[in-house]
Structures are given as C-alpha cells and as structure tokens.
Amino acid sequence: EAGVAQSPRYKIIEKRQSVAFWCNPISGHATLYWYQQILGQGPKLLIQFQNNGVVDDSQLPKDRFSAERLKGVDSTLKIQPAKLEDSAVYLCASSLAGVRAGPPPDNEQFFGPGTRLTVL
Amino acid sequence: TQLLEQSPQFLSIQEGENLTVYCNSSSVFSSLQWYRQEPGEGPVLLVTVVTGGEVKKLKRLTFQFGDARKDSSLHITAAQPGDTGLYLCAGHYNQGGKLIFGQGTELSVKP
Numbered sequence: 001e002a003g004v005a006q007s008p009r010y011k012i013i014e015k016r017q018s019v020a021f022w023c024n025p026i027s028g029h030a031t032l033y034w035y036q037q038i039l040g041q042g043p044k045l046l047i048q049f050q051n052n053g054v055v056d057d058s059q060l061p062k063d064r065f066s067a068e069r070l071k072g073v074d075s076t077l078k079i080q081p082a083k084l085e086d087s088a089v090y091l092c093a094s095s096l097a098g099v100r101a102g103p104p105p106d107n108e109q110f111f112g113p114g115t116r117l118t119v120l
Numbered sequence: 121t122q123l124l125e126q127s128p129q130f131l132s133i134q135e136g137e138n139l140t141v142y143c144n145s146s147s148v149f150s151s152l153q154w155y156r157q158e159p160g161e162g163p164v165l166l167v168t169v170v171t172g173g174e175v176k177k178l179k180r181l182t183f184q185f186g187d188a189r190k191d192s193s194l195h196i197t198a199a200q201p202g203d204t205g206l207y208l209c210a211g212h213y214n215q216g217g218k219l220i221f222g223q224g225t226e227l228s229v230k231p
Contacts, residue, residue: 114161
C-alpha cells in the first residue's frame with residue numbers, strides 16, 4: 001500500500017515570496033492533517049480536514065497560510081507571503097477514520113516524508 | 121495551555137547501554153503515543169497506550185503509561201546504533217481531539 005506522498009521534498013525561497021506544498025494521502029483515508037515542525041520541536045497541527053471540510057484550523061496563521069482539500073482527496077498548503085520564521089518541515093498525515101473515532105488503530109495517523117522549507 | 125514535556129532533550133550513549141525517556145503533562149491524556157522519526161522522514165508510530173498503568177513491550181523497547189494517565193516513559197534495553205533517531209511522545213487530551221506532540225528526544229547511539 002502506498003504511503004502519504006508529499007512534494008516538493010525541499011524548497012528554498014526568499015521572504016515575502018509565495019510557496020505551495022502538495023499532499024496525496026493514503027487512498028480511502030477520510031482525515032488529512034498538515035503539521036509544521038520547526039527544528040528542535042515536535043510537530044504542531046496547522047489544519048485538519050475530514051473529507052473536504054475543515055475540522056480544526058485554530059493554529060493556522062490565516063493571514064498568510066491557506067489550505068484546501070477540494071475533492072476530499074489530495075490537499076495543498078500555501079504560504080503567502082513567507083516570513084523567516086516559516087522555515088520548518090511541513091508534514092502531511094492521513095488517517096482512515098473520522099473525527100469521532102477512538103484511539104489508534106481507529107485514528108492512527110500515517111505521516112508523509114515532509115517538505116523542508118527554508119526562507120532566506 | 122496543554123503542554124507535553126519530554127526529557128532529556130538530547131541523549132548520546134554507547135551501544136549496549138540502557139536509557140529511559142520521559143514524557144510529562146499536568147493534564148490527563150485519553151491516549152498517548154510514542155513515535156520515532158528519522159532524518160528526512162515523517163514520524164512513525166511505535167505504540168499507543170490508553171489505560172493507566174499500562175505497560176507495552178516492543179522487542180527491546182518498553183513503554184509505560186502512568187497510573188494517573190499524565191505521564192509516560194520509554195525504556196530501551198541494550199541500545200543499538202539502529203535505535204538512533206528522534207523519539208516523540210504525543211497525546212490526545214480528549215477522544216477526537218487533536219494530537220499534541222512533545223518537543224522530542226534526540227537519541228544518538230554510538231557503536
């Protein structure tokens with residue numbers, strides 16, 4: 001079974017530029033997550049989708065970050081304009097069950113390899 | 121603010137030594153997970169604990185969930201270079217709630 005795919009794997013941009021990341025979750029997974037992992041820290045949830053609806057975007061900096069999952073399958077995360085402090089690894093994860101599922105294995109999250117963003 | 125604190129943050133040991141990593145919170149978890157993350161990869165789930173006092177073993181790794189469900193530990197026996205990586209604890213404070221990660225423990229096992 002194919003895992004979570006992300007692209008690009010690496011991106012270097014200058015501050016104030018725009019960037020977009022793409023994620024293709026595991027086939028059939030209802031829930032998709034975007035995390036930000038700053039060097040030396042654990043992942044922090046940015047946004048959670050169930051199918052094509054947003055479940056939680058409380059920690060998404062909405063003035064510059066946006067995300068969509070229009071057809072309930074793959075998703076894009078965009079930053080516009082980027083700041084130096086956005087340098088991080090952006091991880092996408094997916095899980096089979098929906099929001100009201102119990103603990104794993106029901107809602108086990110499977111992570112992609114991440115996109116490492118460097119903002120100069 | 122719900123915080124998950126891990127200790128130590130860095131650990132460098134020789135092959136064959138034992139080690140323990142701790143994960144603590146002031147709040148009660150509904151479930152807690154341990155992940156391992158290698159450079160350039162996403163975290164991979166090692167174990168989930170749900171019941172207070174629960175102990176789970178995965179080969180040389182032993183995971184314990186505190187009786188009050190506020191803390192957990194990961195013990196590795198006879199560490200090997202292949203155990204090198206970032207170990208993350210993460211918890212759900214309520215069922216269906218988001219997963220909160222600790223800052224991680226960077227483990228280096230030297231041959």
